[in-house]
Amino acid sequence: MSFAWKKSAPKVAFITGGSSGIGFEFARLLAKEGCSVAIFNRRLAPAAVDELAKLALTEQQQFKSYAADVADAESLSAAVVAAVAALGQPDLAINSAGITVSKPFEALSATEFSQVIKVNLIGSRNFADAVLPHLAQGSHLVFVASIAGLVSNYAYAAYCASKFATVGLASVLRLELKLKGIDVSVCCPAEIDTPLVVEERKTLHPISAALKDFVGTMGVEPACDSMMKQIARRKFEIIPGVMARLSAALNRHFPALTRWISDLIAHRVMKRYNLK
Numbered sequence: 267m268s269f270a271w272k273k274s275a276p277k278v279a280f281i282t283g284g285s286s287g288i289g290f291e292f293a294r295l296l297a298k299e300g301c302s303v304a305i306f307n308r309r310l311a312p313a314a315v316d317e318l319a320k321l322a323l324t325e326q327q328q329f330k331s332y333a334a335d336v337a338d339a340e341s342l343s344a345a346v347v348a349a350v351a352a353l354g355q356p357d358l359a360i361n362s363a364g365i366t367v368s369k370p371f372e373a374l375s376a377t378e379f380s381q382v383i384k385v386n387l388i389g390s391r392n393f394a395d396a397v398l399p400h401l402a403q404g405s406h407l408v409f410v411a412s413i414a415g416l417v418s419n420y421a422y423a424a425y426c427a428s429k430f431a432t433v434g435l436a437s438v439l440r441l442e443l444k445l446k447g448i449d450v451s452v453c454c455p456a457e458i459d460t461p462l463v464v465e466e467r468k469t470l471h472p473i474s475a476a477l478k479d480f481v482g483t484m485g486v487e488p489a490c491d492s493m494m495k496q497i498a499r500r501k502f503e504i505i506p507g508v509m510a511r512l513s514a515a516l517n518r519h520f521p522a523l524t525r526w527i528s529d530l531i532a533h534r535v536m537k538r539y540n541l542k
Contacts, residue, residue, distance in 0.1 A: 268299065269498035273404060276358035280304045280349060282336050282393055283363030285311035287460035288410055291490040292360055297321040302328040304349035304356075306342065306363070308335045328353050336363045336389030339396070346396040355400045358497075360408040361393040364428075368466060368474055371423045379424040386428035390435055403447030408497055409436045413456040413481060413510050417517045417524065420473040420532060429454075440502055449500045453493050456510035457483040473535045480531060482509040 269275070279296045283289035284305025293303045293314070300323040305311060311331045318329040330352055334345035350356070365385045367378045390409055401407065414422055415429030436452035443450055457463055457478050467475070484492075484507050492506035505511045517524040535541070 268295070269495055271498045272500045275299050275498075276301050276356075276406070278302045278304075278353050278356045279358040279360065280306065280346065280356040280397060281360045281362055282306045282334075282342075282389070283361075283410075285314040285331070287362070287462060287486065288455075288458060288490060289360070289362035290314055291486050292362065292494065293318055294321060295490060295494050296358070297327065297329070298323065300324055300327065301358070302326075302353050304330045304332060304353055306332050306334045306336070306345055306349075309333055336361070336392055337384045339392040342392050343396040346400065350400050355402060355405075356397060357402070357405045358408070359393070359397040359401065359406070360410065361390050362410040363389055363393075364410065366422070366425045366462070366466065368421050368425070368470055370421045370471065374423060379427075382424035383428050383431075386425070387431045387435070390432045394435075394439060398443075398448075401448050406449045406451065406497070406500065407439065407443065408451045408453065409433075410453045410455075411436070413454050413505065413514060415452075416454050416505075416514045417481075418528070419477050420528075421471045422474065436502075451497055451500065451502055451504055453497075453504045453506075454510070454514065455484065455489050455493065455506050456481040456513075458489045459483055459485050472539050472541070473532045476531050476535045477528060480509075480527075481513050482507060484510075 279301050281289050281293050284293045285307045296303055297318045298321050310333050315329045315331045332345040334342045367382050411432040412429040414426045415433040418426050433452055440450040489506045493504050496504040505514050
């Protein structure tokens with residue numbers, strides 16, 4: 267085993283957004299731990315399943331793909347039931363599905379704002395609701411939020427609102443589910459170099475980019491390896507990367523200083539690019 271599991275290594279894991287980015291890397295790591303994995307995406311992902319199968323340690327491991335949108339509670343619940351019937355009850359469930367829209371608030375439509383909330387926050391709620399009936403004592407529920415759920419960024423009103431709320435949801439569920447013997451974790455990574463982020467960077471506002479650069483960017487593999495190590499230890503708040511942890515700690519203990527630094531960076535970028 268590559269990870270020091272506080273309890274036994276998971277035998278069955280369910281992962282939303284498991285065909286790419288963070289979700290797929292988590293699936294890869296778990297496949298190499300001997301875990302069977304079900305991934306949930308808006309579309310079936312046979313190529314991801316084939317890739318995971320190549321990493322299996324045993325012939326008993328199974329890998330399945332299910333088409334379900336986390337924003338659709340009914341379809342997601344049905345897909346989870348089907349996955350339980352095929353693989354068994356999950357002892358690790360990770361909600362990694364998410365979207366982002368980066369625009370100054372004045373340019374952000376009501377539809378765009380609502381869609382980000384619907385996928386990131388309501389999707390987190392829907393996944394928890396779908397898997398909880400199948401989580402036994404000793405199991406583990408994990409939400410992938412963001413450093414943007416702890417520290418604000420320019421032009422991320424919808425995304426920050428959704429991720430701050432996801433952290434709040436995870437905090438409440440940690441308290442409630444602890445009494446049932448179920449652990450909860452929330453991952454709050456800074457920017458991770460995924461295809462989604464590469465595409466986003468092409469049109470990212472200069473102030474947003476500068477604030478992100480201050481915290482730093484991590485590669486998918488080291489970020490997910492760091493997060494999985496802490497998931498294995500059942501840590502609640504998981505923040506990979508030194509600068510991300512420092513930024514979160516600074517904001518928690520010295521919020522006024524965090525605001526001053528953010529304002530300073532924003533004003534310098536405005537002056538440099540002659541923004542209005």
